[in-house]
Amino acid sequence: MDDWLNQCIREVKAGDTEAFAQIVDAYKDKVYQVAYRMVGNAQEAQDVSQEAFIRAYTNIERYDVNRKFSTWLFRIATNLSIDRLRKKKPDFSLDAEVNGAEGLDGYAQLAATDALPDEQVVTLEWQASIQKEIDTLPPKYRAAIILKYMEDLSLQEMSVILDLPVATVKTHVHRGREALRKKLKKW
């Protein structure tokens, strides 16, 4: 995987655009997932993740081969997501009702994909409801929870991605976890 990836990166640096398509294919789901969980709806998630890949491409010279590529990519995607959230109105207030419309929007877009079997609809509904709860977290706690529990990253990696000390990342995980606990205990 690493050899393959390094080869691709070398080719991209040498000007081979096709090699970049392979990188996008390999990482699109992970990047899209982070973006989707962060911004909370499909349209913006697509914008953010697409922009993340474009930035990775234009800044490929700055990527240090000795570091983990996915960490670098996640950092770009997370920063873009947080920027996007900051520009929007603070719709991550603790009032879940306000977020109902937002979450519904994401759900509607997810569910709009053709006619799906009942189980899949239920899964989508389930996913959308959890997303609604995640959407209510402030961005920094949201990022911590997503990277830790959805991407399974270590505190060290999260510290690089979020550009925060490990201790701060840990505090964000704790607060995010507590906030979610209170929201999800009624489930």
Place this chain on the structure above:
Amino acid sequence: MKHSDSIHRYFDGEMTQNEREQLYRHLEGCSECKEHYDEVKKSIALVQSASHIQAPKEFTENVMSALPQKKKKRTIAWKKWSKNHPVLVAAAVFLLFMSSMTWLNWTGMSGGEMAISGVGNFEVDQESNTVIIPEGEVIEGDLTVRNGDVDVQGEVQGDLTVINGERYMASAGQVAGNIEEVNQVLSWLWYETKELFSNLTPDREE
């Protein structure tokens, strides 16, 4: 609140086996902590169950078509580089002009007509493009031939220079001075440079 701290440590995966066993024992007797523990556990499970969504179809194609042109980027990089290295850029431009001039001279010449400079009785064979110094003839000064071959059967007392041509020597032929053949662009350049400097030296002809 001490217990909630230990619950955090538990879920951070920082507890030793011993501490974990202690916590389990405590949870059996403390319903408040047990509830807290179960709630955290449940919320983590819920969040984890919500993962694994996929990028939309044609995502890669969309990214690829939105990529900026690499050429554009190259120009920017080149501009930056040239701003930082003005001397190198000047040197490169100079070299470019120099080499194109030399190249023009060279190519212009090789396609051109034969030119001979020198004084004496030599024959010119137009068909084979050859300058012949017949047996018994003596060229007292230098002889320079461009775009032609030289067949020396007699004698050249000065230097013989053949540019873009070949030199044949008959066994009886003789050249007293230096013989120089210039057939490559580089040696041509070298020859021109040498000529320039020896012309600048005043006592060469004397």
